[in-house]
Structure formats: structure tokens, C-alpha cells
Amino acid sequence: MKKIEKRALICLVLVFALLAGLALFLVRFLVYGAQWAAFPANRHLYASTGTLAVGRVLDRDGDVLSWVDESGTRQYYANAMVRAATLHAVGDPAGAIGTSALAAFADLLSGYNLLTGADNPFGQGRDLYLTLDARLNYIAYQALNGKKGAVGVYNYETGEILCMMSSPSFDPADPPDIQEGDERYDGVYLNRFLSSTFVPGSIFKTVTLAAAIEQLPDLFDRTFTCTGSVTIGGETITCPHAHGEMDIGGALASSCNGVFAQLALELGADTLEQYAQKAGLTDRYSVDGISTAAGSLSLEGCTDAQLGWAGVGQHNDLVNPCAMMVWMGAVANGGKAAVPRLILKTEGGLPTLPRLTSRTGRLIETDTAQALADLMARAVEETYGADRFPNMDVCAKSGTAEVGGGKAPSAWFAGFLRNEDAPYAFVVLVEEGGSGADTAGTVAAKVLDALVNGY
């Protein structure tokens, strides 16, 4: 019997196994409980259609963008164009836009708390204030004028995203019946700003230039001559017209493909990749928990010509608009920028911890950033027109990215303000928009004008 008594301890092994598993469950319950409760199948929080049935979404000024009425139906802002302009930030009734506040921040909206779970007897749901200004979204949407694309503006010191707009969009109060393959709604459930990557075109020259400033000590003493085309590795890289003789600043201002293709060749594929990575363009950011899409630069085994094209943002280059905006913010801010965020605060229910601004790593050296910013400011003066941006110390770069497939090029305009009271970085993408400086530049000018100068 004594032996059996000792052997019986094996039963305790099973007991401890279950205790350990239970402890693991409890830890997960504590950590992920809010997310589990925010799962769209949860009938305590969602209507059977998948609509979150609790919580209000507001913009930074307190404009209520979405709420639930007495009958339990989710309602959206009164103005139809504001509804469409904030669709990707706020969310659709079916919960199809996974990066929207109603889906991604459902755990904050639900009013979940550990004690009473999802069923809060003291009123369901909380108020979630976004960092966005719905007015800027509205202006951006209007400026895009039905074209597909994305607009983003953020404060590179605090990380607050002030404008985040993705097009195509639709009215969440009256969702259209979207058929598979309908061109008008191509990728409508994706927030292009956060979740897509695009060919960057000439805005990528900022990266090539940052590398050249550091790697080629005589860069600023060089003189370049553009004849309209240059042959690299048997292929011709062309410019729209012959830019003639110029220094590096002139090359950026006129966005000379020939000069930047040759610089890329001189730097080499490894260096170019390394700088793109350092710039954060091949990484993902976590925007309040929403992971952005990662860009890419596939230069493995590329020819000299392909490397040249990659240096001017063509070939296989892809960037995410949000990452591009942060890169601009880092150039503006001396090398490090705030990581963008969307949640200003939550109200109602239990108090939450204050939201802290986190910063990126060093995306660019301070001296290099200073030099690059000056060159970008010169580009605005010489090419884009500083008078389009009143009261703003603008540094910017445009891009006109060839996308192939018989489509017109994508128009880009990315940059930042150096004003102390307006520390904003921005990015504008207009698909099939044609000239970057014209189309995208105009959108940027309208949004920034509203932001900096008011109405």
C-alpha cells in the first residue's frame, strides 16, 4: 500500500497539467479578452448583419461620425460626402473594412470590461475619438474628384493622423450592391493608405538621393548633363525632355531620370536596398495596432538597366503611402518621426491609460535630412510653385509612376511643412492621375490650405 501511495502522486501530474492550462487560459483571457469579445460573431455586441451595435466614433473636433440609435441601428454622419470620405476610417455596416475603427477598434468601442464582460449594465459602448478631422477628409475626397487614390496628412511630432482618405469609397448609410469585378469599386474594402502598395515613381528619388548624399562625398560638386536619354546596360532610360546642365539640386527639381538612374548604378543594388530599408519603406508600421502593408524593392539579380529604373522608383519598386508619409516626417523631423496613430482618446466606461506617442527608429541621419529637405524645398520653388502653398514652408517631391497595363500613370505628391506651428507630413496618390505635380500636387495644396490657413 505504501508503494501505491507514492505512485498515486502521478494523479497530481494530471492535476497540475490542467492547472497550468487553466492558468494559460486565464492569462490569455486577461490579455485578449477585449479582442475576443470584439469578434464580429459576438451577438452581445454585433447585430446579426455584422454591424457593431455599440459605441460612437467621433472625429477630433467631436463631430459624431457614427452612432447607434434607439432602435439599435447604426447611423452615420448626416452629410453623404463626409460619410464616403470617412468610410475607410469609420467603417461599413457589414464590417468588411477590417482596418476601420468599427472593426479594428471594436474592443475599445464595446465598453468591454473584465468584471461584466461585454454586457455592461451601466450603458453599453464607449466614445472613440479619432485623430482625424472629418473636414480634411471631406476636402481630400472632393479634391480627388472620383479618382482612385489615397490622401494622408499627419503631425510628425505627435503622430496624430489628421487626414486619412481612401478612394474608391461608398456611402455606408446606403451601401451599393457591389458585384465581383466591378471596376468602379476595385479594392473598395481596402484602405489604400494603410493596406496597399503602389509603384512610387519619382518620389522614390528622395531615397536614392539620401543614399547618394551620404555615399558620394563629391555629390554637391558634380555637374550633370541630361540629353533626354541615357543608355545603361543596353537599355535606354529616358526623360520627358533634355534637362541640360545642372547640379544635384537641379536634377531633383527637374526630376531627371538619367541622373538618378546613374546614381543608383553608382551606389549599387545593396546600398539602394539598405537605404530603402532604413527609410522604413520595406517595413510595416503598427498604427494603433493596425499593421500597414510593407513595401518592397526586389533587386536580386537585376540588370544594370533595372537597377537604374529602380533608382527612379520604377522597375519592381512598391511603397505603402503611409510608410512614405512617415519617411517624409522623418526627413522633416531630423531623422526620426512619430509613429502615426488614429485614436485620440476614448470616453465612457472605465478610464483608460493615456495614449503615448512612440517614435520610429532613425530613418535618416540628421545632416542628410537637412540637406535633403533643402533640396526638396528648392524643388518646390523651382518646379511646383511655392505660391500654391501660402504661409507654408513646403518641401516636397512629385512622382508620376508608370504602372503599365495600358493605364495612365499614378500621380504622387509627398512632402512636409517645416513650419514650427504646422509640423505636418503628407502624401497624396491619385491613380491614373497623370502628372504628379499637377494632379496630386493640387489635392495636397487644397488639403494643406484648409489645414494651415483654415477656410
Add this chain to the structure above:
Amino acid sequence: MAEFYSALAAWADGVRQLPLAHPELLAWWALLTRLLFPILALAMLVQVIRSLVRAAPRPEVWARLALPNGAVQLLTHWENILGRSDSCDLVLNYPVVSRQHAALIRAEDDSWTVHDLGSKSGTAVNGVPVPPQGAPVAMGDVLSLGGVETVLLPLAEDQVPRAPGGDVKPVSPWGSLLLLTLFQLLAAAHFLVFGPEGANLRCAACLLALTGLMWLYFAAMRCAGRVGFEMETVAFFLSTLSLAVTASSAPAALPKQLAAVILGVILLLVLGVFLRDLGRVRKIRWLMAAGAVGLLSLSLLAGTEKYGAANWISLGGLSFQPSELAKLCYIFAGAATLDRLFRKRNLGLFILLTGLCTGCLALMSDFGTAAIFFVTFLVIAYLRSGDFATLSLICGGAVFGALTLVSIKPYILRRFAAWGHVWEQASGAGFQQTRTMSAAASGGLIGVGPGEGWLHNVAAADTDLVFGMVCEEWGLIIAVLAVLCVLALAVFAVRCCRAGRSSFYTIAACAAASLLVFQLTLNVLGSVDILPLTGVTFPFVSNGGSSMLASWGILAFLKAADTRTGASFAAPAPRLRRPQWSRLNASGKEAAHEKD
């Protein structure tokens, strides 16, 4: 009665109208009860769990053995091993005595038998060498172990039949009983007011009937002089949760579930009383082995499939799972093949029985239950043989068998493919687990209230996913308490080993506890994606008659191991024939010589 019923219905209707007039009143009442449930559960269970976990029954004394040095040792078990080794029940530190020398075994009629365990120097009773089948030892007989002479003596007249030491009494049941009653009344009231339309009276009535059954059981046991009720309190608490869960998910099945509890209590009593007599147990062990195999092959031949496992039998509108009852038979047979325990380590027949059982279950695709049988086998086999090497070999064989099965039927793995990443397959293979976790989180610590959840709309919510349902409707505190209750039973079983009468009771209790714990592990951790979802039931709590019946039956094995004074009806206090013994004691020597 009819008048009372209609009055009650009218009252319930009146209360149902209240929210129209005072919605906030009812909301406050609901919140208050939601807060009260976990407090009541904590108050009643913490004490019970602590009592179970801390129980330290003092060994009972069955006889004494006088040693050559004049010392008198107590025999505290029905099976005692004598030898030089420290692991023996009675250590005889003489060089001539083998490490494990002899086994001294008490039978039901208070007669003793000695078996030689292959000692070097031999064993003799009154000078006659013990034959291989053992020899009887009467009180006063001289038992010689390789020349070391000992004398078997009855208890002295004034001796307490308990080993010395502090007496830890079972906790008084009345406090817990009252709290549990209050818990049930509150739950009944909640269902009466908020319950499913048209079935609210039935829900309340079934819960009240359970309260009645509980009081009847406690009163009857108390009248019979029993004092230990921790296990029954746990079982009645879990059964209450079961009825509540059933009321929420399938109100129509509620009377059936209540009937299962009643039958379960009857089974507990019958089996418990049957287990009192080891002779009876030994006699029917072959029947039980045949029963286990028979039940499983029956469901293999005639079973119909539900939720992916073909382990259901339908008889005249009632469907049941024979594999649940087979668990009882299996523990019975596994623990009872014991009379040769100390001489033969042969597990052959038991391995054969296990192979047949798990084989049948694997063919039914009921891998959860097969795993439960296998773990129970490992526990029983280890307790019986202590042989790690053989068991490792068997485990290796089982792994090999499982791999072979998977390579023959690769689709089996698909059922477990979502394990670890259910959220990525939330509308596919992870459907049930994601819903379970979401609903569980929704409940928070205190739950959304009985009958207020939605998880019951998911398939098998009240059986395989019942942990999630309890979390959602009753809250995390009660769900965790329910798990801890069952764990406390297992700790109790282990603690009882010290005072175990016969190895049968000890092994059966440990096997029963291990079975419950492992089954609970698969159920709880499977439903929340820490283990693969295998579809086994939560003992006592899951909706289902067979499972409820089996859980109460298994409790009998634990009751039988509870040797605290007067605690358990299944382990009555020893009826020692003391007057006769004392006579023998006085003239022990002479009597022995006369026999010669």
C-alpha cells in the same frame, strides 16, 4: 396543486409585466443576482475545496503484529507488504528478511492470509512453510519470515481503531447546503422571470426539484450518521450548472437531464454500497470487463454518428452514449484484477482490455474518449506495477498505433488542423473555438446572466463547449470554480491513499479522479484552443444523460476511498469483533499451540 400552479403562473406573468412599468427595477435585480451568484459560489465552494484538498484521513488499524524485539506494529491496510525495504508497509529490519518478503492480506470476514513474495529465506505460519497459493493466519499465529518470528494480534480492547494523530473532521455540510440552496432558488427565480418564453416554469420547476433531491439525499445520509458531504456538494453544484445550461440551450431536454441526475444519485448509492464488499467486487470484475467491451462494441456495431463520432445508440427515442457507462466498467475491471497484485506484475489481460476498448473507440472516431481510456489505463497500470519501462514501451506503441491510424485515415487530422490558429479559420475549422472564446470573454468575471448568452446557438455548445457557456452566462469565477472543484476531488483521492484500506479502493479512486481530470482537461482546454477540440464532455456539467449518469457513478469510487470516520456511506466504519478478539488475545499463545 393545480391552483398553486396557476397562481404561480399568474405571478410569473405579473412579474414579466413589471419591466414594462419599471424597466430599471428589473435591470437592477438582474445585476444584483449576477453579482450574487459568484459570491455564493465562492462562499460555498472555497470551504469545500479546502476541506477536500487538506483532508488527511488517519489510517485505520485492522490488527497488530508483535515483533521479536517486543515492539507491536499496527497493520493499517487490508493489504500489507512486510519486508526490509523502506517502501514496505511494515518494515522488518533484519538481514534475513528479503526486501519484499511477504504480503499479509485481510479478507472481508476479518480473516488474514499470508503470501510469500518470492523471499530468499521463506515464510512460515506456525512453522509450516507457506504454499504458493498462500496460507491463512489466525489471530495469535506465529508468522515467521526467514526465521524472524512475529505474532498476529487483534486490537487491544481499549484501543481506538485509528492510527494516532490529530483528527481532521469533514467540514459541516449545512453552510454549503444552505448557500447552494440559495444559489438554486435565485437561479430558479431568474429563469422564472427572464427564462425562455413558455418554458420558464419548467426551468424553474426542474431547478427546484434538484434542490428537493439534494435535501432528500443530505437528510437521508445524515440520518444514517454520515458526516462527509464535500463530494456530493460539488456534484450537486455542478449538476445545478448543468440544469441551468440545459435550460438555456435546450429547455425541452430539461426533464430528461433532471431524470439523469436522479438516476445518477441512485447509481452512486447502489454502486457505493456494492463497493463496500471487496469479495463482491472481485466476483464481478470479469463481468465488468465484458461489459466495457460489450458496450463499446455495441456502439461500434449499432452506433449512429453525431458531431463526427459514431458513438450514439438510439433506443425507443432515447439516445445514449454507451462509452460513458463503459468508463465505469473499465475502472471497475481495471482496479479489481488485483488479488495477485503482489506476486505477479502481469498486466497482459488489462492491456488486452484496454486495447479492445481504445480500438473500438478509435474505429468510432471518438479519439477524445479513446485518449481518456488510455490515460486511465496508464494511471491504473502505473499504480499496479510501478513499472516505468513497460509503460514507456506501451506509450511508444500507442504513439505508433496513432501514427499508423493517421496514415491510413489522414482525414482524421483535418479535424485537428485548426489547433493553435483558430482565429485564422474562424468560419471554418475554428468556428466552435472562436465562438467559445468570444462568448467566454463576453461574460467577464460575473457573466451576462443565466439564459442571456448566445453561445448555445453553436453546435455542441452545451456539451463540448460547455465551459464557454458557463463562462458566458455565469462568469469566469464560477467557471474556474467548477474546474477547481473537480481538481479538488483528484487531490482528495491522492490524499486518501495514506489511509486506503485496500489497493482496490485506492487505485479505483485515483483512476476515477484521473479520468475526471483528464476528461475535464480535454473539454476545457480543447474548447479554448489550448488543446485540440476532441469533443468530450465536462463531467457533471455537460448536457447529456449518459455523461451525467457516468459522472455520478464515478463519484462512487471516490466515496469508497473516503475512510474518514463516518464520512462516507460507501466506506462504513469497521465492524470489529472485539470481544472475540480480546479472548483470543488473552489466550493467544495457547490457542496457537493447540492448533499445531
